[in-house]
Amino acid sequence: MVLEAAGRPLRPAELPIPEPGSNEVLLRIHACAVCRTDLHIVDGEVTQPKLPLVLGHQIVATVDAAGAGVQTPRVGERVGVPWLGSTDGTCRYCRSAHENLCDRAQFTGYHRDGGFAEFMVADARFCFPLPEGYPDLQAAPLLCAGLIGFRSLRMTGDAERLGIYGFGSAAHIITQVARHQGRRVFAFTRAGDTQSQAFATELGAEWAGPSDARPPEELDAAIIFAPAGELVPAALRASAKGGVVVCGGIHMSDIPSFPYEILWGERVVRSVANLTRQDGLEFLALAPKVPVRTRVEAFALAEANEALQRVRGGSLQGSSVVTPTP
């Protein structure tokens, strides 16, 4: 399913099976979960994709063939492919354990063709082994919603009272991790979205309400997954002194100006960008211990546009996943 230009629906296309180059593997794709970032690319809000492009960066696949120099993964092994598709390995960020900020990073389903397909090639050094016990469809959302959500959660430090704004794919995973770590979760959704509020409490949130509401207690930290800039001052207002507000998405509407008073008291606003491979290894080791259970809605590959729209609507409880083998 190919994106030819921003603002257009994906189009079905017959493409040649790609050849793995050196350090690359050819992958047979089983499932690819949809991320909010995919919508930002389709909508032209994240503006530098290669075109035409195969979207998708939460990929579960089996290695079909390996190019020169590949030691692992082996042919036949099941792997996950995340958003971070490759780095230069040499810039000041890569050399200081910040490869997520690499100046020349290539992202899957953005600079490189991704997972809304039957086959793809990936840099073998950026593929993850996947925990046993997760079927393909349920494993797929771990690869961005889980990974970036986990990095966002880590940026909240040891916050006990955690607010989560936007209760979609990432939130449904990270609520489970936060509860496992003994944190208390307060979920914020669009006003009137009582279904998502009920879903949040089912997963362990002790309070759920509309995003403009004050929670029953001050928050020690908040993660904003929804791409709405007005949530930043809302989350600051809900935060205690020293609280951290983490913006977990790649794109957000403009943040309205706000009085310094709500930032005062050593409150912090920060973003989270991409992931490191270390994040991936740590999260994929932790997920089965929680255990994280993902809730997915499956779509055939030919229905990728519907799968995207399902995420846009905001009414989805859990993750939308595309599979070429429904």
Ligand SMILES: [Zn+2]
């Ligand atoms: Zn993503």
Ligand SMILES: [Zn+2]
């Ligand atoms: Zn680099």
